[in-house]
Amino acid sequence: MLHVFALSIILLGTILLLFSLGPVNHIYKTDNNAGWRVLRALVLFFIAGYLGVSYYFFLQSSLNAADVMVSTIMFAGACFVALVVRFSLSSLNKLEQSAAAERSNALHDSLTGLPNRKFLMDCLQEHIDARRYFSLLILDLNRFKQINDALGHYVGDLLLIRVGQKLKQALPSDIQLFRLGGDEFAIVSTKDESAHTRHIVDIIHHSLETTFEIEDYELSVSASIGVTHFPENGQSIGVLLQQGDLAMYASKKHSNLYTEYDESLESGAAEKVHIAAQLKEAISLEKFELWYQPIIDLSTNSIHGAEALLRWPQADGSYIAPDKFIKVAEQSALINRITEWVMQRVSEDIESFSGSGLELCIHINLSVKDLQDPMIVSKVRKVLTKHAMKDHKLMLEVTESAMMTDIAQVKNTMQQISEAGLVFSIDDFGTGYSSLALLRDLPVGQIKIDRSFIRNIANSNADLAIVKSTIYLAQNLGCNIVAEGVEDAETANLLTDLGCDFVQGYYYSKPQRRDDFVYFVQQYDQQSAVLLVK
Ligand code: C2E
Ligand code: CA
Ligand code: CA
Numbered sequence: 001m002l003h004v005f006a007l008s009i010i011l012l013g014t015i016l017l018l019f020s021l022g023p024v025n026h027i028y029k030t031d032n033n034a035g036w037r038v039l040r041a042l043v044l045f046f047i048a049g050y051l052g053v054s055y056y057f058f059l060q061s062s063l064n065a066a067d068v069m070v071s072t073i074m075f076a077g078a079c080f081v082a083l084v085v086r087f088s089l090s091s092l093n094k095l096e097q098s099a100a101a102e103r104s105n106a107l108h109d110s111l112t113g114l115p116n117r118k119f120l121m122d123c124l125q126e127h128i129d130a131r132r133y134f135s136l137l138i139l140d141l142n143r144f145k146q147i148n149d150a151l152g153h154y155v156g157d158l159l160l161i162r163v164g165q166k167l168k169q170a171l172p173s174d175i176q177l178f179r180l181g182g183d184e185f186a187i188v189s190t191k192d193e194s195a196h197t198r199h200i201v202d203i204i205h206h207s208l209e210t211t212f213e214i215e216d217y218e219l220s221v222s223a224s225i226g227v228t229h230f231p232e233n234g235q236s237i238g239v240l241l242q243q244g245d246l247a248m249y250a251s252k253k254h255s256n257l258y259t260e261y262d263e264s265l266e267s268g269a270a271e272k273v274h275i276a277a278q279l280k281e282a283i284s285l286e287k288f289e290l291w292y293q294p295i296i297d298l299s300t301n302s303i304h305g306a307e308a309l310l311r312w313p314q315a316d317g318s319y320i321a322p323d324k325f326i327k328v329a330e331q332s333a334l335i336n337r338i339t340e341w342v343m344q345r346v347s348e349d350i351e352s353f354s355g356s357g358l359e360l361c362i363h364i365n366l367s368v369k370d371l372q373d374p375m376i377v378s379k380v381r382k383v384l385t386k387h388a389m390k391d392h393k394l395m396l397e398v399t400e401s402a403m404m405t406d407i408a409q410v411k412n413t414m415q416q417i418s419e420a421g422l423v424f425s426i427d428d429f430g431t432g433y434s435s436l437a438l439l440r441d442l443p444v445g446q447i448k449i450d451r452s453f454i455r456n457i458a459n460s461n462a463d464l465a466i467v468k469s470t471i472y473l474a475q476n477l478g479c480n481i482v483a484e485g486v487e488d489a490e491t492a493n494l495l496t497d498l499g500c501d502f503v504q505g506y507y508y509s510k511p512q513r514r515d516d517f518v519y520f521v522q523q524y525d526q527q528s529a530v531l532l533v534k
Contacts, residue, residue: 013078138244305361451485
């Protein structure tokens with residue numbers, strides 16, 4: 001009986017050891033640690049030993065208590081080895097799972113769950129290494145920033161999640177969708193057919209056509225898409241991403257369904273880089289000039305003031321137009337330094353105008369970046385106190401879209417500035433996302449109707465109707481009104497009849513250098529007599 005018992009548990013121990021060999025091998029392969037190799041050799045050695053002892057017991061006619069004790073200890077040893085190996089395997093599996101989850105987190109965007117920029121880089125590198133054709137589409141949502149700013153980041157985040165889901169569902173499964181950050185997505189397709197790109201673009205636009213119901217809002221979004229291809233256009237990830245961005249910006253600018261990258265897009269970008277580099281130097285060396293364009297008071301036909309307009313002279317005598325360099329400056333903090341310089345120069349000029357007996361109201365253009373500048377209020381206050389100016393001599397022009405970028409913050413800034421005594425004018429009125437709520441909620445004292453509406457009022461009933469109702473609206477809101485871009489007498493007379501307060505335009509004068517402007521104002525009394533009888 002003792003014989004059978006001892007033999008059975010040793011054989012059972014041998015079986016346990018045999019079963020441990022599999023997991024030990026697996027762990028060794030995964031962990032590649034020499035310790036596990038030693039353990040495997042030991043297990044094999046034990047198995048041989050256990051078999052030897054079994055054979056020895058088998059040959060004995062009887063076993064004593066010590067033999068039974070030995071076989072029990074051997075069985076316990078085998079159990080111990082089997083348990084240690086099993087537990088080690090299960091902890092290793094858990095570690096592997098959490099490492100895999102971490103790898104996946106590092107490659108996925110936490111908000112939308114979509115593959116992220118890092119994943120895109122890995123994927124593009126894999127295609128490039130394999131010399132496999134692919135199209136890269138960069139997609140940016142239009143006006144997302146406005147939604148985010150106006151309705152809050154919570155709604156903005158929900159919208160991004162929904163857009164991500166919608167696009168993922170709509171795109172075929174062999175096409176990969178990534179979120180690059182913010183409202184930017186990327187799509188990679190390895191199908192080498194030009195019709196295929198168009199097909200993907202159609203899917204994207206089609207899937208964004210429906211409105212997204214988020215909280216209590218019905219939101220609609222659209223996308224600008226830029227496309228580039230490997231290997232035709234670029235050979236490296238950095239170049240291809242840049243090309244996709246350039247094409248996407250071109251698509252946004254021209255409101256195209258999509259833009260294919262081509263070299264002609266580069267010239268604009270190269271020019272921008274060149275301008276940005278030159279701008280820094282121009283600001284440090286104060287190479288700008290301020291020109292003044294008169295603003296006429298229609299009720300008295302006298303010069304009420306002027307708009308200060310930047311000019312950037314070049315060595316060859318030409319000028320770079322503000323339309324070109326202001327946008328570049330707005331892409332960095334350079335614009336804030338420019339505005340500071342303009343405010344300083346304007347306040348000095350106002351003093352010098354006063355010295356010549358001219359009490360003029362000067363308009364300064366503020367950029368969206370100025371309204372976001374946390375120092376703007378103190379900068380304005382500093383200029384006002386330093387030059388002890390009377391408040392009504394300085395007016396700040398801001399476009400509607402600049403006001404729309406972060407309404408709560410802009411409102412606060414505008415209120416503080418207007419409490420300091422300055423008046424705001426809404427520039428290019430009618431061209432942005434005009435909102436009557438803006439007029440009601442923001443401290444605005446003047447509306448400047450954009451010249452695109454003024455140009456044709458003598459011939460277009462629609463433009464005339466818009467101008468008439470804008471004047472009516474302004475009057476009822478207690479704002480005064482300026483019409484810009486007045487180029488002929490007929491338009492000027494029509495605006496006088498409509499009750500417009502001020503006019504500005506080439507008919508009266510183009511922007512002029514400061515000294516020419518002073519001379520123009522001093523001479524204007526005689527000219528005004530002529531204008532009045534026109
Ligand atoms: P804006 O604020 O709408 O300025 C009026 C622009 O219209 C000026 O162009 C002016 O020369 C032009 N203009 C005036 N009257 C007429 C007219 O009768 N017919 C036509 N066709 N055009 C007329 P400019 O000086 O080239 O300025 C362009 C834009 O650059 C300005 O548009 C403004 O947005 C920006 N800008 C100019 N100076 C500054 C500045 O100091 N700071 C900032 N942030 N922006 C500025
Ligand atoms: Ca302006
Ligand atoms: Ca304007």
